[in-house]
Amino acid sequence: GCSEGSSTASGESGACDASDVKLVGQVRNESNPYEASWLDGGDAFAQSVGLKQERLTYDGDSTKQQEQIRQLLAGDTDCLVMNVLPNGDADTTPIVKGADQAGAYLVTQWNKPADLDPADYDRWVSHITYNGVESGQQIGDALAEAIGGEGGIIALQGVLDTAAAKDRFAGLEASLAKNPGVTLLDDQTANFSRAEALDVTKTLLTKHGDKVKGIWAANDDMALGALEALKQAGRSDVAVVGIDAVPDALTAIQDGSMTATVSSDGPWQGGIGLAIGFCAATGELDVKDLPADNRAFFAEQFLITDANVGDFATPKTDESDFECDNVFDRVAGPLS
Amino acid sequence: MSVTVEQAAESVVQPKGRSVSERLTALMPLIALAAILAALTVADPGFFTQRSLTAATMTAAPLIVLAAGATLVVLCGGIDLSIAAMASLSTVFLALWLPDLGALTTPAVIGVAALLGAVQGVAHVYLRIPSFIVTLGGMSIFSAVALVVSDAGTVPVTDDSTISWLNLYVARYIPMSVAVALLVVAVLALVVRLTPLRSWITATGYSESAARLAGAPVDLVKIGAFCVSGACAGLAAVMLVSRNFSGNPSMADNLLLPAVAAIVVGGTAITGGHGGLWRSVAGALVVTLLRVGLPIVGVPSAYEQILYGAIIVAAVALTLDRSKVMVIK
Amino acid sequence: MSIEMEEKIVTPPPAPVPALEVRGLVKHYPGVKALDGVDFVVHQNEVLGLAGENGAGKSTLLKALVGLVKPDAGDIYVRGEKVRLRSVVNAADHGIGMVFQEQSLVPNLTAAENIVLGSEGAGVRGGVYRWDRMRRLAQEQLDKIGSPIDPLARTDSLSFADRQMVEIAKVLRIEQRSQHPPVIILDEPTSVLESKEIETLFAQVRRLRAFASVIFVSHRLDEVLDVCDRVTVLRGGRSVGDVPTADAAPAELHRMMIGSTGSDDHYHDTAFERSGEEPRPRLVVRGLSGRTFRDVDLDVHAGEIVGIVGVHGSGREDVCRALFGAEPTTAGEVTLDGDALQLSGTRAACSAGIGYVPAERKIEGMVGPMSVADNMTLTRQRARCSGPLVSPRKQASLVDSWISRLSIRTPHRGTAIQRLSGGNQQKVVLARWLVSGDVRLLLLDHPTRGLDIGARSEVYRLMRELASNGVATVLLADSLEEAIGMSDRIVVMSDGRVTAEVGCPSGAKPTPLDLVKEMV
Amino acid sequence: MSLRDAGPPIALVVIFAVFAALSPQFRSVANVQNIMDAAAVLAVVTCGITFVLMMGSIDLSAAGVMGASALAVALLVENNRNGNDLGLLGIALAVLLAAGLGALSGLALVLLKVPSFMTTLGVSAIGLGVATLMFSGVQPNISDEMLEGWATGRFLGFSGLAWIALGCVLVGWLIQRYTRLGRYAYAIGGAEEVLALSGVKVAPFKVAVFTLAGAFYGLGGVMVTSQLGAGLVQAGKGYDFAAITAAVVGGTLLTGGRGGVLHSAVGVLLITVLTNGLVQIGVSPYWQGGVQGLIVVAAVAAAVIPQRRRNQVVK
Numbered sequence A: 001g002c003s004e005g006s007s008t009a010s011g012e013s014g015a016c017d018a019s020d021v022k023l024v025g026q027v028r029n030e031s032n033p034y035e036a037s038w039l040d041g042g043d044a045f046a047q048s049v050g051l052k053q054e055r056l057t058y059d060g061d062s063t064k065q066q067e068q069i070r071q072l073l074a075g076d077t078d079c080l081v082m083n084v085l086p087n088g089d090a091d092t093t094p095i096v097k098g099a100d101q102a103g104a105y106l107v108t109q110w111n112k113p114a115d116l117d118p119a120d121y122d123r124w125v126s127h128i129t130y131n132g133v134e135s136g137q138q139i140g141d142a143l144a145e146a147i148g149g150e151g152g153i154i155a156l157q158g159v160l161d162t163a164a165a166k167d168r169f170a171g172l173e174a175s176l177a178k179n180p181g182v183t184l185l186d187d188q189t190a191n192f193s194r195a196e197a198l199d200v201t202k203t204l205l206t207k208h209g210d211k212v213k214g215i216w217a218a219n220d221d222m223a224l225g226a227l228e229a230l231k232q233a234g235r236s237d238v239a240v241v242g243i244d245a246v247p248d249a250l251t252a253i254q255d256g257s258m259t260a261t262v263s264s265d266g267p268w269q270g271g272i273g274l275a276i277g278f279c280a281a282t283g284e285l286d287v288k289d290l291p292a293d294n295r296a297f298f299a300e301q302f303l304i305t306d307a308n309v310g311d312f313a314t315p316k317t318d319e320s321d322f323e324c325d326n327v328f329d330r331v332a333g334p335l336s
Numbered sequence B: 001m002s003v004t005v006e007q008a009a010e011s012v013v014q015p016k017g018r019s020v021s022e023r024l025t026a027l028m029p030l031i032a033l034a035a036i037l038a039a040l041t042v043a044d045p046g047f048f049t050q051r052s053l054t055a056a057t058m059t060a061a062p063l064i065v066l067a068a069g070a071t072l073v074v075l076c077g078g079i080d081l082s083i084a085a086m087a088s089l090s091t092v093f094l095a096l097w098l099p100d101l102g103a104l105t106t107p108a109v110i111g112v113a114a115l116l117g118a119v120q121g122v123a124h125v126y127l128r129i130p131s132f133i134v135t136l137g138g139m140s141i142f143s144a145v146a147l148v149v150s151d152a153g154t155v156p157v158t159d160d161s162t163i164s165w166l167n168l169y170v171a172r173y174i175p176m177s178v179a180v181a182l183l184v185v186a187v188l189a190l191v192v193r194l195t196p197l198r199s200w201i202t203a204t205g206y207s208e209s210a211a212r213l214a215g216a217p218v219d220l221v222k223i224g225a226f227c228v229s230g231a232c233a234g235l236a237a238v239m240l241v242s243r244n245f246s247g248n249p250s251m252a253d254n255l256l257l258p259a260v261a262a263i264v265v266g267g268t269a270i271t272g273g274h275g276g277l278w279r280s281v282a283g284a285l286v287v288t289l290l291r292v293g294l295p296i297v298g299v300p301s302a303y304e305q306i307l308y309g310a311i312i313v314a315a316v317a318l319t320l321d322r323s324k325v326m327v328i329k
Numbered sequence C: 001m002s003i004e005m006e007e008k009i010v011t012p013p014p015a016p017v018p019a020l021e022v023r024g025l026v027k028h029y030p031g032v033k034a035l036d037g038v039d040f041v042v043h044q045n046e047v048l049g050l051a052g053e054n055g056a057g058k059s060t061l062l063k064a065l066v067g068l069v070k071p072d073a074g075d076i077y078v079r080g081e082k083v084r085l086r087s088v089v090n091a092a093d094h095g096i097g098m099v100f101q102e103q104s105l106v107p108n109l110t111a112a113e114n115i116v117l118g119s120e121g122a123g124v125r126g127g128v129y130r131w132d133r134m135r136r137l138a139q140e141q142l143d144k145i146g147s148p149i150d151p152l153a154r155t156d157s158l159s160f161a162d163r164q165m166v167e168i169a170k171v172l173r174i175e176q177r178s179q180h181p182p183v184i185i186l187d188e189p190t191s192v193l194e195s196k197e198i199e200t201l202f203a204q205v206r207r208l209r210a211f212a213s214v215i216f217v218s219h220r221l222d223e224v225l226d227v228c229d230r231v232t233v234l235r236g237g238r239s240v241g242d243v244p245t246a247d248a249a250p251a252e253l254h255r256m257m258i259g260s261t262g263s264d265d266h267y268h269d270t271a272f273e274r275s276g277e278e279p280r281p282r283l284v285v286r287g288l289s290g291r292t293f294r295d296v297d298l299d300v301h302a303g304e305i306v307g308i309v310g311v312h313g314s315g316r317e318d319v320c321r322a323l324f325g326a327e328p329t330t331a332g333e334v335t336l337d338g339d340a341l342q343l344s345g346t347r348a349a350c351s352a353g354i355g356y357v358p359a360e361r362k363i364e365g366m367v368g369p370m371s372v373a374d375n376m377t378l379t380r381q382r383a384r385c386s387g388p389l390v391s392p393r394k395q396a397s398l399v400d401s402w403i404s405r406l407s408i409r410t411p412h413r414g415t416a417i418q419r420l421s422g423g424n425q426q427k428v429v430l431a432r433w434l435v436s437g438d439v440r441l442l443l444l445d446h447p448t449r450g451l452d453i454g455a456r457s458e459v460y461r462l463m464r465e466l467a468s469n470g471v472a473t474v475l476l477a478d479s480l481e482e483a484i485g486m487s488d489r490i491v492v493m494s495d496g497r498v499t500a501e502v503g504c505p506s507g508a509k510p511t512p513l514d515l516v517k518e519m520v
Numbered sequence D: 001m002s003l004r005d006a007g008p009p010i011a012l013v014v015i016f017a018v019f020a021a022l023s024p025q026f027r028s029v030a031n032v033q034n035i036m037d038a039a040a041v042l043a044v045v046t047c048g049i050t051f052v053l054m055m056g057s058i059d060l061s062a063a064g065v066m067g068a069s070a071l072a073v074a075l076l077v078e079n080n081r082n083g084n085d086l087g088l089l090g091i092a093l094a095v096l097l098a099a100g101l102g103a104l105s106g107l108a109l110v111l112l113k114v115p116s117f118m119t120t121l122g123v124s125a126i127g128l129g130v131a132t133l134m135f136s137g138v139q140p141n142i143s144d145e146m147l148e149g150w151a152t153g154r155f156l157g158f159s160g161l162a163w164i165a166l167g168c169v170l171v172g173w174l175i176q177r178y179t180r181l182g183r184y185a186y187a188i189g190g191a192e193e194v195l196a197l198s199g200v201k202v203a204p205f206k207v208a209v210f211t212l213a214g215a216f217y218g219l220g221g222v223m224v225t226s227q228l229g230a231g232l233v234q235a236g237k238g239y240d241f242a243a244i245t246a247a248v249v250g251g252t253l254l255t256g257g258r259g260g261v262l263h264s265a266v267g268v269l270l271i272t273v274l275t276n277g278l279v280q281i282g283v284s285p286y287w288q289g290g291v292q293g294l295i296v297v298a299a300v301a302a303a304v305i306p307q308r309r310r311n312q313v314v315k
């Protein structure tokens, strides 16, 4: 019955046999801990439903990502489930249009142009992201508190043309408005890169000297680069905050050299995207009936400081998170 | 198909034909292409389907155009490192101007890109700066301009009616962008082959001083090559926008090394003089197959890079006609 | 060992083993039989001349002797022993060394390094340079040929002739390298030297004869007869004659080389006739100054050949390049047929009807990998085009007609020019300016460098023909004799200035001595 | 020093003077130290690439080779991933691995007769692949005191890395001036075919030069690891083009046969001063890349003015 159904009603939603589903996870590369853990989370989910995840990486190269997606969609797409991290906002549109045309189930994360809405599509099940403004503000506030609400800070921005970089910086600006004692001495981009952050921070430290009381970094990699720069400059009085909760940052928070970070749960992201798509493909979720809040949402995130860092020290996936009834448990709110 | 500039000359003057080995070296880019296709098919039989191959050629279209344009510069003995940044900048211009200029946007963007290319050519020729440096500088300048005019963000295209024709198909199976790419290459190749340009370009590439002392318009030829290279980058940008529905200041940046690789894999000598436009088409297809094919047939990411590196070197070992290249540097 | 000694004592001394012997050497190139069963012998302590027209196979033969060309058939014997020469090093171990026809020095190294290159000996220990040793080794070699060059000068800062001396100094290193009496090969070493330097070289060759054998190639038969003991003549890849110089005359050698007797008057000297009233000179140069020349005045009439002579560094070459727009000028006016010339670039010069044949053919004169046809039509594209398109038919008939007119030896018009012999390459380069027939002023810098007598004569005939068609020619000749033979008027330059002007009409030619007086 | 070599140093002085005039922080002692520290890795990488460029070849493998050596050293010295604690030996092994990758480029060049542009591009990909294999999802953080000390320790005001770079430039210069390897690399750029005519076997020297360059990149990767305290696959990102730019700005010709380690050192300082100065005077991050590109082009243009000739070939 089942197999018959899937072959005849190939265009229809939710008619796939669980064993026919093909799971694909695509991230930039496997050479950074966050994205590697994302793919591991995807593997964990795939294993829990007796499947294998196809791991794709595109080296942070937009064209290569499109090329892979196009090639993927040129194959068998009826029961294809994709959990994709688009390289930038611009890359989401063609992915969505391509998947929709080919009839593949798609979950995207992080990047999406504001005017593109999953609710307008049948097979684009969900878009998941974290509230960058909120996280930027949370760590901004934590930084302000750590320097006693008074003093100069410098900001390290991410890749300038990404929404994440812009939102997080907007969060910092909101935080600055709330903390009038804190002044932004300088902002420079270090392109989310640890090595660039090291050089930029060293230069900014010489430029502003002792006025620098804190460093706000748009991700943990840059925060860690800044920490190295501080170490080399022999400065231990500067507070550093970042976002992403990569293992090294958690260690740094544990040993007190870093002040705060915000969790974005890589393994969960890698699993949940596939889980949502899988549930839609097998018919356990009816895409049309999903509330708008579940089609595009901010996921829950947590500010991590030395008070709660122990809870996050070992990243793990919880299989129950991925059950079809629970997949939307971490919805924190609609995209604003 | 892979008649190169050089061999075209010989077929004109030597109707008796070429020796077997010469024919074979001319075919090498195609042989390399077939070999890689065969290997990928063995690894995953699902790869050798009409849909999959169509998708691969469509993917290759902008790369073909970029590589073909830059091939002219390479034939003249220079190199154009700005093509990718130029294409990125052009995507931003295209997305920004589409609402106002409508159907005129495409020619306008290509024109501007050609102009920027020519400016680099002029700087190279008259300021005597190595093309490597001029275009490296051009690369960062174009990126900065793109970042500023786009306000460091994606510029969405809401009404893509004037460029969406690039997403249609010719004769049902051939993507329009591929047809356009091949047409552009064919026109360029014909112009080069049938006019004195062939002599001038080849002479400039092999021995610039001899060409100059023979009164060949070396400066003009070089500026022209940069100009065409820029125009091709503009056209590649149109293709990219038509499929991405937006412009972005770094959209094509990662196509630089693949484009240069395509030229070299095609068998064009990086030192200038020997090579041809059709060779770059074959090269672009080889590079595309490697870029998309390896991950799709399931090679893990780390091994994919190692394989890519090894295969691409092997491909060049196969395609380069060493009798035409005096020293391999 | 002991038996040999015994034999030597008992039997009368055997005919000495030849230093080098070649039997039936064959070498094919695509479309050409460069060597077609060459036999030849070089005795010990002998200077052997090798003569033959361009493309006769001299360079190929010599390259086979130093292991650079692998013969298809035939044997090489060194001191009676059959050898297979696989590389230059291999040949050097057998005591064979060569100065190549095309200069082969590394331009960005010092002269000293070039001289010891490949056999640094004590100059390098454990991969580390010992510059003082290196300099001393090089100085020894330079002293042998009496060259005053600073061994630590960069080679590209030396003049062409000095570089040639460095090459000769370099090949003499073979004395140190091999314990056998060396065989030293000189492929056209004199074509770029001046008479004084040639004398030094010949003295050197004579010194070498005491302990070595020398093979000497030159297209100047008088030189061959002067310095050699014996001459072997090559024609079409075979040896066609072998005569002691004592009883040979140039005419006879010439006959052997080309198979018929050549005329003595190879300058094709004809009286220069002006038709009616003297018109304005075609080329008028006034006060031209540049990096290496100052205040140069020069007139050349239509149909006139003006030779410029001068020692090295006289600046005559740069004057030519300046007229062609390939060298910047600081002052001066130039008019061609009354129109002011913009010396802005080579392209402008070409379209004004000026042609230039550079001296350094390999680097500046031709595009090696391009075909003969493409090289020939590179300048005058219009000659082979119909409209904007190249017409293969037009090109074929045009190029073929010039190939036969100048008897250029090439398998085909589509052959890469680098596969031709040096002389034939030069003919193609010359033909470049002739194909369209609209050149008004020809600047010829050593146009006959490396050409055999036949080809030379052909070039001279061409120059005359062009002159009688009204082309004005400036000639930087290969030798004073050539300048005198060809020119209607000779301008002497020294230190960048014009120092004298000597009339040189047919029938009232000055002697070389007259000119030398003006030059120094 | 002849006039045509004087261009880049003059440009360096001029640019330094302009920034010093515009920004008081720029001319502070701390910032000069900072510039030297920031130049260290690039200087070492450029040292290596200079030998390749002198031969007229090109080398795009720095990024991959540095990534591989960074991961290797991070896994060989004391770290949080495994029990290794090889110290100096670990560093040597990482440099050796890098030299091996360099040799691979050279071997492919001479044996397969593939242009270095391509062999090094391929080896770069291979290096990144090897690095990703070693990375396997978890960042190795180093805790080796000596290696960390390279970046943090100071001697006469400059960090260990700056001294290492200085040592590399010195060693590079000695190799270039006083060894057969260096002189032949130079000669190969001048006229490779002539070397062959003189009976020199060029191939081993080419391989050796690429190996030497690989070793320099390897050391560069180790230095980045020391700076960042962790082995990153991307340790060498951008260094390939940056090093070529620095070498060319310093006066090394891409066609080979001219330039040298000291030229390149000047080029490195020029680039580093530029990067640092633009941040110091507060140029918008959007424009920084563009301004830097413009100044590099202008600097090279100004530097070539004294050596301009009508018929000079510029590729």
Ligand SMILES: Nc1ncnc2c1ncn2[C@@H]1O[C@H](COP(=O)(O)OP(=O)(O)OP(=O)(O)O)[C@@H](O)[C@H]1O
Binding pocket: C029, C030, C032, C033, C034, C052, C053, C054, C055, C056, C057, C058, C059, C060, C061, C101, C409, C410, C418, C419, C420, C421, C422, C423, C424, C450, C452
């Ligand atoms: N590498 C090559 N490939 C093809 N043909 C060649 C090559 N080298 C020489 N030849 C041909 O072999 C023939 C002999 O050439 P070679 O250079 O030995 O002549 P030559 O006697 O030295 O002439 P010249 O006096 O002009 O130097 C010529 O016809 C030439 O075209």
Ligand SMILES: Nc1ncnc2c1ncn2[C@@H]1O[C@H](COP(=O)(O)OP(=O)(O)OP(=O)(O)O)[C@@H](O)[C@H]1O
Binding pocket: C157, C158, C159, C160, C291, C292, C310, C311, C312, C313, C314, C315, C316, C317, C318, C319, C476
């Ligand atoms: N920039 C320079 N600085 C110093 N000397 C130079 C420079 N450029 C050229 N020269 C020298 O000036 C001379 C230019 O004279 P030129 O070569 O024209 O003499 P020539 O009379 O044509 O010699 P030849 O008899 O060899 O043809 C050359 O010897 C060259 O070495």
Ligand SMILES: [Mg+2]
Binding pocket: C058, C059, C060, C101, C187, C421, C422
């Ligand atoms: Mg010869």
Ligand SMILES: [Mg+2]
Binding pocket: C317, C359
């Ligand atoms: Mg001269």
